[in-house]
Amino acid sequence: MNMQLSLLPDIDTMYDALVRKDSSFEGVFFAAIKTTGIFCRPTCHARKPKAENVEYFGNSKEALDHGYRPCKVCHPMEMKGVVPSWLKSLLDDIEATPNIRINDQNxxxxxLDPTRVRxxxxxxxxxxFQAYLRSLRINNAFGQIRQGDQVIQSAYSNGFESLSGFLDSFKNSTGFSPKESNHKNVISVTRIPTPLGPMIAGATDNGICLLEFTDRRMIETQVERLRKYLKAELIPGQSPFFETLTLELNQYFEGKLQQFTVPLETPGTEFQQKVWxxxxxxPYGKTRSYKEQAIAINNLKAIRAVATANGDNRIAIIIPCHRVIGSDGSMTGYGGGVWRKQKLLELERKNC
Structure with missing residues (x-):
């Protein structure tokens, strides 16, 4: 039997996830099929085997060490959310030139097949794809106008063929006109792949204001609250903070970083600010109970409120709400899923 099974969900749970192609188990386990000699992600669309023909591993290396080959259907050696090789050069060009215009013929x-890209x-x-490009150009134009460029100059420099088309697209994307840019905010958003699944990151001019797993429960509610706090719209775009964030997240998951330095912007109530x-x-690798957190803010009666404020945290991992557990040591709820909480704590304890 696989010695790592003690760190994994029970076999019935994993087989059920495999049958249902449950994406919430991405990164939790790999399923190795004894009859074919291959191993797969939980979400693989290949024909599902009988339960007795499957064994489970916590990572791809373990499966390889046991003689299994990676599945050609679900590509378990590729991190979930990583840009596929066939698309990478296109996205590199877009990142280098955010005002680029690319049609189906291009x-x-x-x-590239336009349908596949779409x-x-x-x-x-x-x-x-076209909406993504348009959002990048709008985001770029917003930044230029904030830096003093004229509206008409920003419109044409970002590939819009008419001023009226630019004005309509800008207002539809941001909710305000270009002339209001100096008094408004935009949150640039991007996706960052991690070993536990892709995350969505958001940044203002002041720092990172959003970092959540894309399948987190209530993420829409969190985003809406952020919009209201900052009076801003979320638009795909670039930020100087994303490079630092991506680098530090990679180092964190490699066990090489314990303290993040990327600037944060965390709008919230005074109580939430205290809790965060x-x-x-x-400390990295340590845990506290909700009661200990309440004591830390000098309000022992606020245990329930502390738990609620933890749940309202919009910046996962960096503001480490995963380090708070039940008084009895149990893994209590976590927006990104209890299994991710367990993985994050295991990672930190291993690298203390």
């Missing part, structure tokens, strides 16, 4: 000239963007960003501050005071 995609074909690059050897499907990937709908699945991973919730919008079409003491969360950041919990």
């Amino acid at each position: 995609l074909r000239e690059r050897g 499907r990937w963007f709908k699945k991973n960003h919730g919008i079409t 501050k003491v969360l950041q005071d919990i």
Whole structure:
């Protein structure tokens, strides 16, 4: 029997997840099929085997060490959320030139199928490829106007063929006109792949204001609250903070970083600010109970309110609400899923 099974969910739970292609178990286990000699993600669309023909591993290396080959259907060696190789050069060009215009014919000239590209963007960003490009150009124009460029100059420099088209697109995306840019905010958003699944990151001019797993419960509610606090719209775009954030997240998951330095912006109530501050005071690799958190803010009666404020945290991992557990040591609720909480704590304890 696999010695790592003690760190995994029970076999019935894993087999049920495998049958249902449950994406919430991505990163929790890999399923190795004895009859074929291959191993798969929990979400693999290949034909499902009988329960007695499956064994489970906590990571791909263990499966390889036991002689299994990676599945050619679900590609378990690739981190979930990583940009596929066939798309990488296109996204590199877009990142280098955010005002670029690319139509279907341009995609074909690059050897890309427009339908395939469109499907990937709908699945991973919730919008079409053209809408993604348009959002990047709007975001870029917003920054230029904030820096003093004229509206008409920003419109044409970002590939819009008419001023009226630019004005309509800008207002539809941001909710305000270009002339109001100096008094408004935009939150640039991007996706960052991690070993526990893709995360959505948001940044203002002041720092990172959003970092959540894309399948987190109530993420829409969290985003809406952020919009209201900052009076801003979320638009796909670039931020100087994203490079630092991505680097530090990679180092964290490699066990090489214990303290993040990327600036944060955390709008909230005075009570929430206190709770989030003491969360950041919990040492790497350690845990506290909700009662201990309440004591840390000098309000022992506020245990339930502390738990609620933990749940309202919009910056996962960096503001480490995963380090708060039940008084009896139990894994209490976590917006990103209890299994992720367990994985994060295991990672930190291993690298203390």
